[in-house]
Amino acid sequence: MDHFEYRDGMMHVEQVPMAEIAAAVGTPVYVYSTATLVRHVTVFREALGALTDPLIAFAVKANPNAAVLATLAKLGLGADVVSGGELLRALAAGIPADRVVFSGVGKTEAEMRLALERDIFQFNLESEPEAEMLNAVAVAMGKVARVAYRINPDVDAGTHAKISTGKSENKFGIPYDRALSAYDRAAQLPGLDVRGVAVHIGSQLTDLAPLEAAFVKMGRLIEALGDQGHAIRTADLGGGLGVPYDPALPVPPSPAAYGEMVTRVTRGWNVRLMFEPGRVIVGNAGALLSRVIRVKQGATQPFVIVDAAMNDLLRPSLYDAWHDIRAVKPNGKSTTANVVGPVCESGDTFATDRAMDHVKADDLVAFMTAGAYGATMANTYNSRALTPEVLVSGSQWAIVRPRPPIEALIEGDIIPDWVR
Ligand SMILES: Cc1ncc(COP(=O)(O)O)c(C=O)c1O
Numbered sequence: 434m435d436h437f438e439y440r441d442g443m444m445h446v447e448q449v450p451m452a453e454i455a456a457a458v459g460t461p462v463y464v465y466s467t468a469t470l471v472r473h474v475t476v477f478r479e480a481l482g483a484l485t486d487p488l489i490a491f492a493v494k495a496n497p498n499a500a501v502l503a504t505l506a507k508l509g510l511g512a513d514v515v516s517g518g519e520l521l522r523a524l525a526a527g528i529p530a531d532r533v534v535f536s537g538v539g540k541t542e543a544e545m546r547l548a549l550e551r552d553i554f555q556f557n558l559e560s561e562p563e564a565e566m567l568n569a570v571a572v573a574m575g576k577v578a579r580v581a582y583r584i585n586p587d588v589d590a591g592t593h594a595k596i597s598t599g600k601s602e603n604k605f606g607i608p609y610d611r612a613l614s615a616y617d618r619a620a621q622l623p624g625l626d627v628r629g630v631a632v633h634i635g636s637q638l639t640d641l642a643p644l645e646a647a648f649v650k651m652g653r654l655i656e657a658l659g660d661q662g663h664a665i666r667t668a669d670l671g672g673g674l675g676v677p678y679d680p681a682l683p684v685p686p687s688p689a690a691y692g693e694m695v696t697r698v699t700r701g702w703n704v705r706l707m708f709e710p711g712r713v714i715v716g717n718a719g720a721l722l723s724r725v726i727r728v729k730q731g732a733t734q735p736f737v738i739v740d741a742a743m744n745d746l747l748r749p750s751l752y753d754a755w756h757d758i759r760a761v762k763p764n765g766k767s768t769t770a771n772v773v774g775p776v777c778e779s780g781d782t783f784a785t786d787r788a789m790d791h792v793k794a795d796d797l798v799a800f801m802t803a804g805a806y807g808a809t810m811a812n813t814y815n816s817r818a819l820t821p822e823v824l825v826s827g828s829q830w831a832i833v834r835p836r837p838p839i840e841a842l843i844e845g846d847i848i849p850d851w852v853r
């Protein structure tokens with residue numbers, strides 16, 4: 434079976450025909466494994482096995498490819514969306530509207546209207562003015578929106594500052610100590626059915642303690658809201674569980690450990706629990722396949738120049754993120770090198786002083802753990818084409834997003850007559 438797996442402190446690629454895909458599609462290209470996706474969904478679901486009917490809403494932002502979403506839809510997952518575009522993608526892939534939750538601080542009227550038309554399961558509101566706007570839109574449409582407030586618990590998730598969301602200085606959610614008054618006000622709005630609480634403190638969390646601290650606070654809030662006459666029926670605990678990237682670092686808590694903690698902390702809450710996992714489902718189910726263009730000797734160390742760049746995989750430039758880089762056909766030798774792309778920025782660096790497989794021009798390398806926040810964050814900087822995507826399933830594979838023709842890069846812009 435096709436297979437990416439993290440075990441024995443290493444990423445393993447099995448039965449994924451990387452060389453064949455590279456030859457047929459060209460590089461760089463994202464490659465996803467169906468078997469790994471299925472395994473991750475199964476493991477996550479089993480971890481929550483002690484809960485009654487949890488809603489697992491995949492965070493579409495992590496990987497919005499239609500074939501990936503359709504695979505997850507077939508497995509019964511819902512979707513956590515943050516834009517009208519993500520909502521349409523989720524629905525088009527076969528995720529039913531009654532499993533869709535809409536998060537985000539900047540939902541527009543048009544997005545609210547679209548989500549109300551499609552009758553999604555729940556809106557997670559992030560501010561009082563947003564509640565007023567949604568109420569007005571719903572009333573005008575003769576509808577009632579099911580809502581939760583996302584609470585900012587002011588908990589440090591202990592992850593990279595750019596992917597922390599639960600500190601008071603972050604833009605997300607409403608402050609914990611304003612929750613009671615916000616719920617009181619929202620309960621008076623005829624276009625809202627106030628029924629839930631939500632929390633999400635950040636991504637790539639490698640310690641369960643901050644999550645537990647946030648969830649304990651939510652338990653207290655549910656109780657306080659109940660005392661004040663608000664019947665809370667859903668609690669959305671967000672996503673955030675980290676995945677292994679660097680074999681030298683301790684392995685993050687397992688989904689099983691996370692599920693055990695959630696089951697223990699939420700005992701007696703008497704709500705339907707919701708989850709928004711992204712990275713833990715798709716991260717290690719994908720790799721970015723790239724070819725070495727040439728190896729250049731710098732003043733102090735070799736630069737391995739690959740045909741993928743920061744526009745294809747932004748995480749190393751943006752967050753100093755570490756991705757395992759492996760030769761697809763290792764020659765048994767190793768080296769220490771800087772791995773860089775062709776983009777005209779010094780920040781277009783995937784790895785510095787990296788001990789890695791020895792590679793030469795034309796060799797294929799795989800950037801591992803690239804299934805989450807990879808292709809979805811790609812862009813066309815330096816007029817480079819968007820990265821194509823391939824899905825492998827058993828012995829078959831298919832292009833699930835083709836490489837656009839190079840000509841497409843110069844289409845779209847308009848030169849007005851008065852410029853010519
Ligand atoms: C509201 C919300 N839900 C879910 C996620 C998914 O997080 P992760 O991919 O870390 O599981 C995010 C991203 O951090 C998010 O902002």
Ligand SMILES: N[C@@H](CCCC[NH3+])C(=O)O
Binds near residue numbers: 596748
């Ligand atoms: N894009 C980030 C994760 C952001 C999570 C969304 N709130 C990453 O690549 O790690």
